[in-house]
Amino acid sequence: MIKDDLQLLISERRARIGVIGLGYVGLPLIVEFCLKGFNAIGFEVDETKTAEVNAGRSYIVDVASENLKKCVDDGKLTATTDFSRLAECDVIIICVPTPLRKTKDPDMSYILTAGGEIQRYMRPGQLIILESTTYPGTTDEILQPMFEEKGFKLDVDFLLAFSPERVDPGNPQFQTHNIPKVVGGVSPDSTDIAAMLYGQIVDNVFPVSSARVAEAAKLWENTFRAINIGMANEMAKLCNALGIDTWEVVTAAATKPFGFMPFYPGPGIGGHCIPLDPHYLSWKARQHGFDSQFISLAEQVNSTMPAYVVELASTALNDDKKAVNGSKILILGVAYKKDIDDMRESPALSIIDLLRADGADVFYHDPFVPKVTFDHAYTIGDAEPLYNKELSDDLISNSDCVIICTEHSNVDYDRVCKLAPLVVDTRNALSSDLRDNSRARIVRL
Ligand SMILES: NC(=O)c1ccc[n+]([C@@H]2O[C@H](COP(=O)([O-])OP(=O)(O)OC[C@H]3O[C@@H](n4cnc5c(N)ncnc54)[C@H](O)[C@@H]3O)[C@@H](O)[C@H]2O)c1
Numbered sequence: 001m002i003k004d005d006l007q008l009l010i011s012e013r014r015a016r017i018g019v020i021g022l023g024y025v026g027l028p029l030i031v032e033f034c035l036k037g038f039n040a041i042g043f044e045v046d047e048t049k050t051a052e053v054n055a056g057r058s059y060i061v062d063v064a065s066e067n068l069k070k071c072v073d074d075g076k077l078t079a080t081t082d083f084s085r086l087a088e089c090d091v092i093i094i095c096v097p098t099p100l101r102k103t104k105d106p107d108m109s110y111i112l113t114a115g116g117e118i119q120r121y122m123r124p125g126q127l128i129i130l131e132s133t134t135y136p137g138t139t140d141e142i143l144q145p146m147f148e149e150k151g152f153k154l155d156v157d158f159l160l161a162f163s164p165e166r167v168d169p170g171n172p173q174f175q176t177h178n179i180p181k182v183v184g185g186v187s188p189d190s191t192d193i194a195a196m197l198y199g200q201i202v203d204n205v206f207p208v209s210s211a212r213v214a215e216a217a218k219l220w221e222n223t224f225r226a227i228n229i230g231m232a233n234e235m236a237k238l239c240n241a242l243g244i245d246t247w248e249v250v251t252a253a254a255t256k257p258f259g260f261m262p263f264y265p266g267p268g269i270g271g272h273c274i275p276l277d278p279h280y281l282s283w284k285a286r287q288h289g290f291d292s293q294f295i296s297l298a299e300q301v302n303s304t305m306p307a308y309v310v311e312l313a314s315t316a317l318n319d320d321k322k323a324v325n326g327s328k329i330l331i332l333g334v335a336y337k338k339d340i341d342d343m344r345e346s347p348a349l350s351i352i353d354l355l356r357a358d359g360a361d362v363f364y365h366d367p368f369v370p371k372v373t374f375d376h377a378y379t380i381g382d383a384e385p386l387y388n389k390e391l392s393d394d395l396i397s398n399s400d401c402v403i404i405c406t407e408h409s410n411v412d413y414d415r416v417c418k419l420a421p422l423v424v425d426t427r428n429a430l431s432s433d434l435r436d437n438s439r440a441r442i443v444r445l
Pocket of ligand 1: 113
């Protein structure tokens with residue numbers, strides 16, 4: 001029986017693990033399996049990534065090259081673009097992107113392509129797990145029929161489950177092994193075996209009754225964040241209108257030991273999850289005649305934040321009798337969040353674009369990001385790429401305004417406050433000490 005066979009292979013760590021897509025999610029996952037003694041094959045369409053993995057060099061901030069190299073040197077891990085090798089795997093885990101189309105509808109093409117490769121090369125006896133974030137119903141409505149079309153039977157020839165990834169890039173406290181894993185199969189056997197598999201590498205596994213529950217749980221989590229960040233952003237605007245310090249208010253509110261969880265305002269939301277995932281849920285809900293108003297409202301508020309930041313900078317420059325047009329503006333931090341290099345959906349892109357459209361001379365410093373490119377299709381200002389500038393005294397003092405978009409740790413904010421004439425802090429990056437002793441005028445979100 002497939003269940004017994006896989007149980008034995010997994011418990012003896014003889015099951016060979018295949019991971020499709022070696023990005024922020026897939027690479028840490030496959031390395032975790034290998035470090036726990038499993039042999040694994042990574043499947044990628046990007047040859048530069050397979051080459052890097054096979055050379056033992058990590059391109060993901062949370063994966064130490066030392067660990068990756070150990071897996072490769074021990075013969076536990078190999079990466080390939082040859083999908084026929086899927087047949088060698090006992091378990092196949094899909095970690096491909098789930099972006100949005102320009103219309104904000106789910107773009108399922110990556111899941112369909114990965115599913116198609118599995119369909120082509122699968123053999124009886126495999127457990128297939130989807131980890132990509134997606135709308136409830138994807139696993140049983142899209143993947144299951146693809147595999148059944150091949151003539152394979154669920155619970156006899158294959159098992160199928162969904163287990164959402166919760167990795168938080170750049171968070172040293174929570175990594176793959178200590179983030180509880182929700183697992184929902186399309187059949188009880190699928191749930192049991194997938195849960196058992198993750199139990200080998202993760203401290204806590206939480207099985208649920210179906211793949212749909214697991215899919216919905218992930219979207220609930222990220223929609224919760226998007227909505228609460230939306231509220232924090234609205235509160236920041238409200239506090240500014242009332243002349244109250246937003247950060248002092250939220251810090252005070254957060255002293256309540258129950259019934260309150262602090263979320264913080266910022267220049268907008270970014271990354272591959274929070275700006276995208278709620279749309280997967282509202283899209284699916286619309287198909288069932290349900291209009292999710294909180295999601296729409298949060299998106300509306302969050303998407304206005306880059307323009308709000310530009311407005312703050314513009315008003316502050318105006319106070320100095322300067323126009324945005326012709327001003328030199330230094331953006332500090334362009335990645336979408338602290339201490340990582342991920343530029344996907346970063347609000348800094350919109351802020352730079354809006355400032356350039358208004359005629360500003362914009363440059364940036366980000367120790368994690370050497371180059372920023374702009375998608376012509378979405379750009380209203382100059383679409384020329386920008387390159388990281390060294391944070392020299394001249395760079396700071398020659399700028400008319402510094403905007404802190406991302407509060408990376410390894411930036412000398414003290415020097416910035418001593419040399420710049422004006423700093424717009426969208427992240428509460430400047431401590432009260434720095435603010436009190438600053439020569440720069442400071443404007444906070
Ligand atoms: N980044 C995060 O923090 C995070 C957290 C939780 C969940 N997720 C979800 O996990 C999924 C993957 O996200 P990610 O951040 O790892 O994306 P990513 O872009 O970093 O990685 C995806 C990888 O898949 C590869 N790929 C694309 N099509 C492929 C195919 N057909 N076959 C093999 N490889 C293919 C790409 O080249 C890329 O390397 C998404 O659904 C995302 O929403 C991401």
